[in-house]
Amino acid sequence: MVPALFFFRGISLRVHQRAGRWDDGRQEPKSAFRAVGEMGSSGLAGCSVVPACAPEGPGWLQRHLLSGEFDQLRNFTIFESNFVQVTRFGEVANKVTMGVAASSPALELPDLLLLAGPTKEDGCPQLLGLFPLQFVQLFIHDESRQQLKVKFCTGRAFYLQLRAPAETRALEFSKWVRLLYRLRFHGQGAVPFTQEEWGDEDWDEETDLEDQERDWRDQLQAREARLDPQTSELWGL
Amino acid sequence: MTYSYLFKYIIIGDTGVGKSCLLLQFTDKRFQPVHDLTIGVEFGARMVNIDGKQIKLQIWDTAGQESFRSITRSYYRGAAGALLVYDITRRETFNHLTSWLEDARQHSSSNMVIMLIGNKSDLESRRDVKREEGEAFAREHGLIFMETSAKTACNVEEAFINTAKEIYRKIQQGLFDVHNEANGIKIGPQQSISTSAGPGACQRNIRDTGSDSGCC
Ligand SMILES: Nc1nc2c(ncn2[C@@H]2O[C@H](COP(=O)(O)OP(=O)(O)OP(=O)(O)O)[C@@H](O)[C@H]2O)c(=O)[nH]1
Ligand SMILES: [Mg+2]
Numbered sequence: 001m002v003p004a005l006f007f008f009r010g011i012s013l014r015v016h017q018r019a020g021r022w023d024d025g026r027q028e029p030k031s032a033f034r035a036v037g038e039m040g041s042s043g044l045a046g047c048s049v050v051p052a053c054a055p056e057g058p059g060w061l062q063r064h065l066l067s068g069e070f071d072q073l074r075n076f077t078i079f080e081s082n083f084v085q086v087t088r089f090g091e092v093a094n095k096v097t098m099g100v101a102a103s104s105p106a107l108e109l110p111d112l113l114l115l116a117g118p119t120k121e122d123g124c125p126q127l128l129g130l131f132p133l134q135f136v137q138l139f140i141h142d143e144s145r146q147q148l149k150v151k152f153c154t155g156r157a158f159y160l161q162l163r164a165p166a167e168t169r170a171l172e173f174s175k176w177v178r179l180l181y182r183l184r185f186h187g188q189g190a191v192p193f194t195q196e197e198w199g200d201e202d203w204d205e206e207t208d209l210e211d212q213e214r215d216w217r218d219q220l221q222a223r224e225a226r227l228d229p230q231t232s233e234l235w236g237l
Numbered sequence: 238m239t240y241s242y243l244f245k246y247i248i249i250g251d252t253g254v255g256k257s258c259l260l261l262q263f264t265d266k267r268f269q270p271v272h273d274l275t276i277g278v279e280f281g282a283r284m285v286n287i288d289g290k291q292i293k294l295q296i297w298d299t300a301g302q303e304s305f306r307s308i309t310r311s312y313y314r315g316a317a318g319a320l321l322v323y324d325i326t327r328r329e330t331f332n333h334l335t336s337w338l339e340d341a342r343q344h345s346s347s348n349m350v351i352m353l354i355g356n357k358s359d360l361e362s363r364r365d366v367k368r369e370e371g372e373a374f375a376r377e378h379g380l381i382f383m384e385t386s387a388k389t390a391c392n393v394e395e396a397f398i399n400t401a402k403e404i405y406r407k408i409q410q411g412l413f414d415v416h417n418e419a420n421g422i423k424i425g426p427q428q429s430i431s432t433s434a435g436p437g438a439c440q441r442n443i444r445d446t447g448s449d450s451g452c453c
Contacts, residue, residue, distance in 0.1 A: 069243060069295060071315055071418050103311075112277075131277035132308050154274045 061099045061116050064125040076101035083160035138180040146173040175237040240293040245421035250322035251330040252301035255356040258387035260298045263397050268388050275300040287405045313344035317421030318400040325355045326363040346420050352381045352400045359386040
């Protein structure tokens with residue numbers, strides 16, 4: 001059984017009951033994180049990172065990969081944002097950076113999802129997982145609060161709320177929305193979708209996996225195209 | 238944090254054998270009773286001390302399920318160490334070892350140190366693979382062998398650390414070119430080869446990589 005609140009084994013969900021509810025989308029929650037260091041420049045003493053929300057230039061995750069500990073992932077171009085993990089009802093838990101990357105420049109769309117978070121010890125960036133996007137679904141959970149739902153084909157799901165400066169937050173969220181439309185409807189007409197249209201049971205059967213993998217391979221072949229790296233770099237987001 | 242070396246490890250083996258649990262026990266000293274299928278790669282990191290040197294283990298816990306395997310295989314490249322895991326209560330996980338080993342050898346450096354792990358040693362009453370069989374397989378294929386329990390933590394530290402000791406020993410013997418990134422070893426920031434261990438450096442603490450502490 002999948003617990004209702006859940007993220008990663010390595011970083012267990014820490015919900016702080018006293019953290020204020022997120023009733024004002026424009027305000028950052030205060031003192032919600034005890035064990036997890038601030039991800040912004042202020043809280044990362046000793047780590048040379050900048051917040052990923054900087055509109056241009058490499059984000060936190062990209063810089064982490066560029067730092068050289070991950071050879072194979074170093075050359076990925078990543079579209080990423082900072083989030084906080086929230087419960088279904090909006091209570092704040094961990095800080096998470098989520099990004100998508102293409103494992104090959106020949107891909108027209110990203111095929112990998114990357115998750116990272118600050119370590120418990122010193123708040124320095126740590127890559128937590130790398131997941132083929134074919135096994136992950138992204139949904140808009142709450143548009144007004146800029147929340148996404150990330151669901152793995154195994155049934156694991158969690159909710160992420162965008163963290164970005166108020167001025168750029170809406171724009172940044174719209175890029176994620178565009179991305180998840182494109183991932184879902186690439187090559188099809190753009191049909192508006194909501195979470196309800198995707199039964200939660202969609203991926204609960206393990207036997208579906210092979211079918212899905214086959215479907216995906218077909219799609220992938222259709223997708224692959226030699227694109228001008230300039231235009232494909234961030235998938236036109 | 239500074240370190241002398243960084244070693245990349247991969248953890249491979251059939252689904253459900255306890256790869257993610259071994260990692261979690263090693264990095265967080267926790268046990269997870271629920272099987273959350275890994276769908277890609279999950280990462281863990283921990284510092285260990287080998288012969289007075291700080292070594293960072295960067296661990297890639299891969300998915301064992303067949304549907305995910307073709308993708309995760311590509312991430313074996315550049316690993317210095319591999320934990321190849323089977324479940325002592327499920328013989329089929331032992332029978333599949335040859336195929337995992339072939340995969341690992343095909344997709345990574347020939348110098349990679351491989352530790353064979355018979356996990357779930359706490360379930361002695363349900364044992365389906367004899368310890369001697371694990372030992373024999375390891376001997377035949379040139380692997381280090383241990384039985385572990387991710388549940389009781391028995392031998393978990395030893396499995397990760399003995400693998401690191403063996404890699405370190407190979408570095409000292411000059412068998413690993415630490416400047417070749419394909420070997421899964423990096424020299425830590427602000428370290429140069431002259432200040433880190435080279436051939437002939439002290440080997441006091443490196444011994445008995447194949448034995449375990451006897452708790453299993
Ligand atoms: N009794 C016992 N159970 C264990 C042990 N290690 C793992 N388990 C259980 O075995 C199941 C699978 O463990 P995981 O670590 O998720 O398996 P995995 O190898 O990562 O599987 P995949 O991610 O699908 O490849 C879980 O229910 C664990 O609780 C152990 O040492 N003893
Ligand atoms: Mg796993």
